[in-house]
Amino acid sequence: MSAGTGSRSGDLPEGVCVDFVEFVRLRGDRHLRTAVLLTGDWQAAQDLTQTSLAKLYRVWDRLDTGSEPDAYLRKIMVNTQRSWWRARWRREAPLAAVPDRASDDDAAERQAVAEVVRRALLTLPPRQRTALVLRYFEDLSEAQTAELMRISVGSVKTHAHRGLAALRATLPDDLLVAVNEGAERGGVER
Amino acid sequence: MAELKHLLIAASEDRPPGIDLLDGLDLPARRGPVRRRGALAGLMTAGAVAAGAAVALTVVGTPQSAQATVLKAVERNEGKPYHVELVTQASPGGDPFRLAGDFNPENDTGRLESPEGGQIIMIGETGYQKLPASMQSSKGMPKLEAKASKGSGMDEVLPKVPKGWKPVMVPLGENAWLKLPMDHVSWGFGSSTRSFAQDPQGELDAIREADQVKEEGPVGGPGWKGERYSFTTPAVKKWFGRESSSGTVDIDSAGDIRALDVTLAYPDAKGGHSVNFKLTFSGHGTPVKITAPVTEHLYTEQSLHKLLTGKTLPADASYGISIY
Numbered sequence: 001m002s003a004g005t006g007s008r009s010g011d012l013p014e015g016v017c018v019d020f021v022e023f024v025r026l027r028g029d030r031h032l033r034t035a036v037l038l039t040g041d042w043q044a045a046q047d048l049t050q051t052s053l054a055k056l057y058r059v060w061d062r063l064d065t066g067s068e069p070d071a072y073l074r075k076i077m078v079n080t081q082r083s084w085w086r087a088r089w090r091r092e093a094p095l096a097a098v099p100d101r102a103s104d105d106d107a108a109e110r111q112a113v114a115e116v117v118r119r120a121l122l123t124l125p126p127r128q129r130t131a132l133v134l135r136y137f138e139d140l141s142e143a144q145t146a147e148l149m150r151i152s153v154g155s156v157k158t159h160a161h162r163g164l165a166a167l168r169a170t171l172p173d174d175l176l177v178a179v180n181e182g183a184e185r186g187g188v189e190r
Numbered sequence: 191m192a193e194l195k196h197l198l199i200a201a202s203e204d205r206p207p208g209i210d211l212l213d214g215l216d217l218p219a220r221r222g223p224v225r226r227r228g229a230l231a232g233l234m235t236a237g238a239v240a241a242g243a244a245v246a247l248t249v250v251g252t253p254q255s256a257q258a259t260v261l262k263a264v265e266r267n268e269g270k271p272y273h274v275e276l277v278t279q280a281s282p283g284g285d286p287f288r289l290a291g292d293f294n295p296e297n298d299t300g301r302l303e304s305p306e307g308g309q310i311i312m313i314g315e316t317g318y319q320k321l322p323a324s325m326q327s328s329k330g331m332p333k334l335e336a337k338a339s340k341g342s343g344m345d346e347v348l349p350k351v352p353k354g355w356k357p358v359m360v361p362l363g364e365n366a367w368l369k370l371p372m373d374h375v376s377w378g379f380g381s382s383t384r385s386f387a388q389d390p391q392g393e394l395d396a397i398r399e400a401d402q403v404k405e406e407g408p409v410g411g412p413g414w415k416g417e418r419y420s421f422t423t424p425a426v427k428k429w430f431g432r433e434s435s436s437g438t439v440d441i442d443s444a445g446d447i448r449a450l451d452v453t454l455a456y457p458d459a460k461g462g463h464s465v466n467f468k469l470t471f472s473g474h475g476t477p478v479k480i481t482a483p484v485t486e487h488l489y490t491e492q493s494l495h496k497l498l499t500g501k502t503l504p505a506d507a508s509y510g511i512s513i514y
Contacts, residue, residue: 021212028211033202046209051426057217058401058424079398110204117201125315137198150265164194 020060023069024053031073037133038081040122048084052076074138078130078148120170128163131156257403260419263441264394268295273473276302280465292478299480311480312372318483321366324359327498360498363487370491394450397439399423409440411449416442425457432458446474 028049035045035052055076056069063069121129127149134145135156146153271294279286291302300312309320397403400421409418418440425434437452450469495503 017217020217024211024215029205032205032209032211033199036202036205037198042206042209046211049211050215053211053215054217054424054426055399057215083398110200114201114204117197121201132194133198136194137202139195167194 017057017060020057027070027073028053031070031077034074034133034138035077035081036118037121037137038077038130040118048077048081052080055080074134075148078134081130082126116172120167123170124163124166127151127155128159128166131159132163132167135160256405256419257400259417259441259445260397260400260403260421260439263439263445263447264397266445267394267447267471267474270294270296270475271473271478272471273476273478275470275472277468278465280463282463284465292473292480294478294480299478301480311483313480313482315372316482317370317372319368319370320483321362321368321487321489321494323364323366324361325494325498327358327360362489362494362497363485365483365485366487366489367483367485368489368491368494369482394447397421397423397450399426406438411440414442414444414448416440416448432456447471 031052032045032049035048036042039045039048052073056073059072060069063072121132124132130149131145134140134148135142140148142153142156146156149156151159271292273292274290276289276291277286278289287304289302289304291300293300298312298314301309302312303309307320309318311318400423403419403421406418406420409416418438420436420438422436423434425432433454433456435452435454437450439447439451440449442448448471450467450471452469453464453466455464489497492503495501
């Protein structure tokens, strides 16, 4: 599904940057997917993505064309998610409604796998989860991940290594095969 | 690591219908035609570019210097341990609630204590909450059905405990603790004010989102001098409504945060609910060792619930008890 389903450009206030809206439509879906891996559910992911987009919009006209809005948005998302974790003592947990789904078997199976993996990710401490998502979903280097997370490269390696070990302990065997195969071929400490 | 990537992709492929990222985004209209600066430069003459850049520096540069100072101090605060005194007060009608403690943001540990002796220890995602020496058991208590209250404005009221029933106190031990996920601790504060017990670094992180930071002038305290800055953050739409914050932060001459006074406002809540936090920081860099409590009486949510009620706690339920 592409970003920004349901075109609503006609609803936007006059004067809103057209190129920003275009950016959301083209790239929003990708960032939403990163967000769901960081947060564990789609409602929180939408909240995180929209909050981050609103922050990006505030500086949009100050970004020059040489800068990379994807990288900037990713940084905002990681920082925002981090502050939400930190502020968790004063935040109430949203009660996410279970959305209606198509009932065909394939869709149900895909959804089941997705939820199992997200639940396993949620059991990880935030830094391990973030390190795995940035390294292996966003394909960032260890140095880029370290910069985004504001930790050392060595810490990125440690968090990713521990995160993978914890995933091994949490995921069902049939899904685990894939993770183990991946570790044998390259490991996380490259 | 293609296989792990495959799993992560699979975990993000079940996007439910109805998510529209542009829907509900608060995008204020700009006054003039707005483009990213580089795009604008491509359309302007060299002279106009120079003029445009000068304006941008004038408009953007001044608030950024105050903002940069504050952000640097927030970051500095993350790198070393500190002692903190917290006073939380909700309005309208809340009583001040005081906590004091030590935090080490570098390894995500913290400890808070209330004047009445309640304690919470945070070690990463795990929390430890001090328990009283004994707690009331509900074993043998007659079943009490909640009844809807007519015209009270509340959803339901609990009936009075029948005459003749005496509570049974269950001893937990002199140094009893409850181990639970940090997320569950958020429910462990009895009153509405206390439910806003906070992680000071979380409050400081709010400043990162400030869009207006101003220097307010000199300020000082015992043994330090510095500057006060005011800040406001724009309203953010959350699942329960809008939340915005404003306040002041005091930064000493070494660049350490000494005080934070921030008010979170919830304009969509009935009565214009708001919560004020006053945080005073000291002991920056003084080593703090925070460890799990050493006790023979360590309970889990499940074991405590079983002990007090004789029943099994439902899966995924959290077990909030009031800090005392």
